[in-house]
Amino acid sequence: MKTASKTSIPFTLPALPWKENALAPIISANTLSFHYGKHHKSYVDNLNRLVAGTALSELSLEQLMKHTAHAPERRVVFNNAAQAWNHAFFWRSLRPYGGGRPVGALKTKIEKDFGNYEAFEEQFLRVATGQFGSGWAWLVLDGNELRIVGTANADTPMAVGKSCLLVIDVWEHAYYLDYQNRRADYVVAVISRLLDWDFASEQFALAEVEQLIP
Numbered sequence: 001m002k003t004a005s006k007t008s009i010p011f012t013l014p015a016l017p018w019k020e021n022a023l024a025p026i027i028s029a030n031t032l033s034f035h036y037g038k039h040h041k042s043y044v045d046n047l048n049r050l051v052a053g054t055a056l057s058e059l060s061l062e063q064l065m066k067h068t069a070h071a072p073e074r075r076v077v078f079n080n081a082a083q084a085w086n087h088a089f090f091w092r093s094l095r096p097y098g099g100g101r102p103v104g105a106l107k108t109k110i111e112k113d114f115g116n117y118e119a120f121e122e123q124f125l126r127v128a129t130g131q132f133g134s135g136w137a138w139l140v141l142d143g144n145e146l147r148i149v150g151t152a153n154a155d156t157p158m159a160v161g162k163s164c165l166l167v168i169d170v171w172e173h174a175y176y177l178d179y180q181n182r183r184a185d186y187v188v189a190v191i192s193r194l195l196d197w198d199f200a201s202e203q204f205a206l207a208e209v210e211q212l213i214p
């Protein structure tokens with residue numbers, strides 16, 4: 001995310017991991033052209049404007065978020081930084097022909113912490129559809145336990161020390177063009193047909209390694 005030169009733009013919009021039409025019909029190219037090309041880009045552009053010429057521009061995106069998460073006077077900076085990070089993480093949580101079931105160590109851990117896959121899926125759907133207003137639904141490793149958490153607006157478990165494995169964007173801009181007000185239909189479709197369990201497994205393995213480092 002960060003470039004070597006102090007005079008260049010410090011934060012950049014990461015490329016999508018697939019083509020804009022690759023998630024259709026679950027998420028259309030039209031939605032992605034606005035969601036990625038307008039919304040996500042705006043967060044990155046706003047962030048660069050806000051931190052231009054300040055010491056904050058020297059930080060990585062992750063450092064910046066942790067630094068501003070508890071600073072009310074930096075709320076606008078945090079919101080744009082977190083939205084830049086959250087969206088990049090959301091794109092990586094999805095893939096064409098995704099969904100299905102987790103495998104390996106993550107499958108075992110989900111069955112241990114939720115009882116079975118169906119209970120996990122039910123809770124993910126409930127948190128995602130129940131999040132009031134704009135926000136996100138996350139699968140996180142919190143300490144040694146997998147949990148589903150909802151966050152409002154730009155808030156993100158990453159900034160408060162949780163390890164994120166998957167996320168679903170439930171802001172209206174994520175689904176309104178394709179599903180209008182039917183958020184549950186969007187969430188069910190994303191869970192069953194787009195979640196990238198290989199990515200989640202990679203994040204789970206990384207989180208377990210991080211826990212071993214004091």
Ligand code: FE
Pocket residue numbers: 035039087169171173174
């Ligand atoms: Fe979004």
